Amino acid sequence: MVNGQNLLGIILTINGKPLPVHLKFSSKQGTKNTDRPSLLILMLTELKREFLSHEVDITSLPITLDSWYASQGLIEKLTKLGFHKIVIVGKGNYVFNDGKIKQNATAWKQQIKYNQASWGIEVEHKRKVMTNPTFGQINVLFFRHCSTRAFYLMDFSFHSLRSSELWRIWTAHNLIEQFWKILKSILNIKAMRLRAQGLYTGLLVKVMAYLSLLSLQFQRRRNNFSLTQIIRQLRRESNLLDLLHEHFHLEFLGIPNPT
Secondary structure (H helix, E strand, O other): OEOOEEEEEEEEEEOOEEEEEEEEEEEOOOHHHOOHHHHHHHHHHHHHHHHHOOOOOHHHOOEEEOHHHOOHHHHHHHHHHOOOOEEEEOOOOOEEEOOOOEEEHHHHHHHOOOEOOEOOEOOEEEEEEEEEOOOEEEEEEEEEOOOOOEEEEEEOOOOOOOHHHHHHHHHHHHHHHHHHHHHHHHOOHHHOOOOOOHHHHHHHHHHHHHHHHHHHOOOHHHOOOOHHHHHHHHHHHOOHHHHHHHHOOHHHHOOOOOO
16 A cells, blocks of 8 residues: 555566566546456456567466455456466455365464475475355365464466465565565655655656665575565665765655655
8 A cells, every 4th residue: 555555566486586567557446447357467467468579478477365355257267368377465354165074264274183294395285176156166275374373265267277386386485575675664655645656756766775675685695684674774885865866855755864
């Protein structure tokens, strides 16, 4: 959320690095502007066309989505667009039936008997074929990092994916979640006060800052640093705010004036 608008993003992960390839603001006001799944399809259509102009077919890549995107209509549109590896992170209130027991996902996560970590999957996990009232029969991969935190993935792929494939897709999704946290916490995107198209100007500066920090991670002396550690090091070695103040209006970007 930025200035009352939703920021939708399509993020591509390459070698463990999340890279934003399409970002768009969507107003929360009015029925014409709140159909985010349709906007997502439009963004993916634009991306597919742009990549194909460079002879790259992105439909071969898996897609992972947050749970609020989940709908049969969206899955059908993604499949029609050419995407066949579709994984959605599930919510706790979704109901599943394994043929014997019908209960919500929160109860399943607590009661299911997990297998030990195995080749390709670093955590305890359990794959089950289950039925959901909305989606019908689907493959579900439950997994947990510890005794108190459990998650699950729903596989809507044209051909069912292996458990290890689902796990790798989720690790990429986790990196994408980190990208959004960086925009919020480190780059303070919610503090922007620009309006209309100016929102995209501020967003561009934030993304450029993110990409600049990301590039520093490829330097040998910083390749084990987090972005927060890199920022702290930059502050010790140089005054980054002076540089930004020289080229940008900091108050509109939500950055305190160094003076």
